Amino acid sequence: MTDLIAARSQMAISLGFHIIFAAIGIAMPLMMTIAEWRWLRTGDNIYLTLAKRWAKGTAILFAVGAMSGTVLSFELGLLWPSFMNWAGPLIGPLFALEGFAFFTEAIFLGLYLYGWTHLRPRVHLATGMIVALSGVASAIAVVIANAWMNSPTGFELVDGRPTQIDPIAAMHNPHAADETIHMVLAAFAATGFVVAGIHAYLLLRDRANVFHRRALEIALVVGGVTAMLQPLSGDVLARTVAHHQPAKLAAFEALFRTQEGAPFLIGGLPDADRQEVRYGIEIPYVLSLLLYHDPHATVAGLDAIPRENWPPVAIVHVAFQLMVASGFIMAGLAVWAGWRWWRGQGLQHETALLRALVLATPLGFLAIESGWVVTEVGRQPWIIYGVMRTSDAVTPMPGLWVPMITFTLLYGVLGLVVVWLLKRHIAASAVGASTK
């Protein structure tokens, strides 16, 4: 294994691990505060129990998220010192902003988790809302930094060095708005679907359980609304990619040849050496239509890009397919659930819907992980698109497979422990929450 591959793998594993906890850290506080607000409004104690149960599980996930995030902020330097030396002055202020978002998040989380008896109910609810807001703020800041890696702005290149540094202009990069919206929606959708899946499962076993019914409703509102918006947001984002990163877009669709009236590819296994796709279904004109709202528009293919600047086509294409498929299934489920809620006798009677929700439990996180593979692998071979190559950014430290394996094992063990702990949380809540 080369050091470059080891460094990239370590980065991918650390980020792929962190994002799970980060997404939950963004969305759970909102769901907790909705439950608590319902309790204050209706006086129904089930909502209070729900808020407390959710808070207890979230506390564990939060800590793991904060610790793995700390690792990341060091890893940017440990693995990519030249990148940070170059980009620090441009995107660093975003991380400093993020630091303050973390402060408010951690401070008010402490107040929220330990303050049930110390604070008045309304004040307690307010601390929860601040946690929810600062989670979103930190996500926005860090994703803008990533958006800058996709479409770098705010400097002039002179002999390969940045001059005329303008960190505010770096924040106003073309990817910033679309990417942050997509990520924030993703966090709510993915977490909402996991929680909905868990409570749907428990509801199937105990239909009269009001606790799980309330939990399912809140999770479906949060996850469902965002899941319906996600394909729209993804469509906007794809057009930004087409404009600023044509190589990445061509890899999404495994479009080897520049063409008019380009087709949309469903499924398929691209072979970059032979420049062909096997087992795919092409729907003519649809890609041109989606990207440029004109069925005959020309879409640049990989042939417009020098071979050494191609990203790994197969990985990007397959990951993109996984994300989009998950996205459409989730949006479909959200519509179905909304309709049955409006028309039916209560979701606890909708056996088919509940079963489908159980099956869909992991889809949101599958989409998040594959979406990030699309973004990050699709940016290769660049660490800063069109400006700095990943291979030029890696640390000179040899033997990088050692930390890579170490952190992989560490995260593997932590992941298993977290799953075990949460299983017991859920088991306890299934037993403890009676029907009333």
Add this chain to the structure above:
Amino acid sequence: MSLELILAGIILISLTFYVLLGGADYGAGVWSLFATGPRALAQREAVAKAIGPIWEANHVWLILVVTVLFTAFPKAFALLSTRLHIPLSLMLIGIVLRGSAFAFRTHDVVPRSEREAGAQKVWERVFAVSSVFTPIMLGTTIGAAASGRLGGQADTFVDMFVRPWANPFCLAVGLLALTLFAFLASVYLLLETRDDGLREDFRKRALWGGAVAALMAGAVFLLSKNGAPYVQYNLAYTTWGRLTVALVGLSALAGFVSLWQRRYRSAFVSTIGEVTFILWGWALAQYPYLVIPGATIMDAAPTPTLELVLATLLIGALVLFPSLYYLYRVFKGSIILRALE
């Protein structure tokens, strides 16, 4: 004052907060490991209760240090993270284990079987051991920044990535960090507890901790002759250097006497003073270097970046300090009042 100097000062202030607050959380974990005697269980519970609501907030000071460092002084950050890859990675492993294990033991559901209760003991152990290990690695990296070995190129792997930190001076700084954190924690803990027996336990620990920390500080000073000559020279041969050393000595002595006489408020103040003087003495002694000899505070980001970070920090501080104050008032109100009485 230049922007560079202001930002370096803010980094130092944040680091001081991290040591005084986050450091004490590690120190509390140390006392969890060394909980002994008839009140061992009560000691562990006091530790968990003391740090529970605040440790995640205290931890963010470290994040702030890192982010401001890589934004304002990217060269120093790149140098540190390249050459100190090994101790920094070890420190990160310690950070992850400490934080996760603490959350596991605190927020777990009530164990329902022997096996599950056994898991609780494992988390407690991991939390306590990593609370010892992590400060050593943190101190070691700070020692390496001061030692004068980080800069230029070296020929072999060992010279480049191992020797700069694996030496007696840096390891002694690591142990100094550990003992200082433990000392701080014991003083805070003794202010927090209302139980007389427990308070005596922590007083004893504070006396021992303070003594060992003072010895370690002396050892570090002696080792710095070879270990960090630039810093040693500034501390030993300049007026203000001698003054800082004297202040450290005086506050250590005052802390010891106050603990002996059970005057806890002045013990609290002197302990905080001692730790702060050590940190600031070190920082002044390596001025203008951030990393000796590879990066000074003049190797900073361009002015627009520095201005933006400074503005961010100032606005952030307006939100941060009232929030922090509120957090501490809710959970530590009685202690703060007692200390101020």
